Amino acid sequence: DTGVSQNPRHKITKRxxxxxxxxxxxxxxxxxxxxxxxxxxxxxxLTYFQNEAQLEKSRLLSDxxxxxxxxxxxxxxxxxxxxxxxxxxxxxxxxLTRASGNTIYFGEGSWLTVV
Amino acid sequence: AQKITQTQxxxxxxxxxxxxxxxxxxxxxxxxxLFWYKQPSSGEMIFLIYQGSYDEQNATEGRYSxxxxxxxxxxxxxxxxxxxxxxxxxxxxxxSLRGDTGRRALTFGSGTRLQVxx
Numbered sequence: 001d002t003g004v005s006q007n008p009r010h011k012i013t014k015r016x017x018x019x020x021x022x023x024x025x026x027x028x029x030x031x032x033x034x035x036x037x038x039x040x041x042x043x044x045x046l047t048y049f050q051n052e053a054q055l056e057k058s059r060l061l062s063d064x065x066x067x068x069x070x071x072x073x074x075x076x077x078x079x080x081x082x083x084x085x086x087x088x089x090x091x092x093x094x095x096l097t098r099a100s101g102n103t104i105y106f107g108e109g110s111w112l113t114v115v
Numbered sequence: 116a117q118k119i120t121q122t123q124x125x126x127x128x129x130x131x132x133x134x135x136x137x138x139x140x141x142x143x144x145x146x147x148x149l150f151w152y153k154q155p156s157s158g159e160m161i162f163l164i165y166q167g168s169y170d171e172q173n174a175t176e177g178r179y180s181x182x183x184x185x186x187x188x189x190x191x192x193x194x195x196x197x198x199x200x201x202x203x204x205x206x207x208x209x210x211s212l213r214g215d216t217g218r219r220a221l222t223f224g225s226g227t228r229l230q231v232x233x
Contacts (some may be wrong), residue, residue, distance in 0.1 A: 033220055033221075035221075040225075040226075041225060041226075042119075042206050042208075042223030042224050042225050042226050043160070043206070043221075043223050044223070045220040045221065045222070048220050056220065089158055091160060093160070093221075103162050103165060104150070104162070104210075104221060105162060106152070106159060106160035106161075106162075107159070108157065108158055108159040109158040109159065109160075111158070
């Protein structure tokens, strides 16, 4: 499978705990995006990387959220001191900078439930 | 700022019929792209079709076509010959194209839930 891969697919955690999600983009894609989606809503942009550089962060990305892409390949999204409002699906996507075919590909998402 | 509006929370269509899902957008950028994605209950966002703001012809991909009316800022998705497997959420999205850093991140609408009835 050469698509965008995310894990874990599902995570249930207690409020206050830290969680980390991993995203492996399509191998030749240098752009990587994180989105958050709550039930009944469209995805909301969180942040994106070009290679290892984090180029933009949404104001939705509070100081409890941190994303890294240390070697320009896979990325991690960590949420510290989780709150119930963090319950959502976290989507990762990747593309080429000058997206050949103009396509941004998404993974299957990581569902987070904070109890 | 960019904004996508999808005014149809839900749509029903009979199997084998065509259906149009509405999308209007707002942007001050001159160069941008418009996308449609399908999201089944499993959660994955599946790319369907893309239209560039400078493309003169409407995009088509199999049973999907995008009715792009630039002056009206609309980018409606037309699905021909609906199938039961088309039942899903459909999202319209857009991004700007920046000369220096390429495509910016996508802005999504709130989606339309399509149900295909046998």
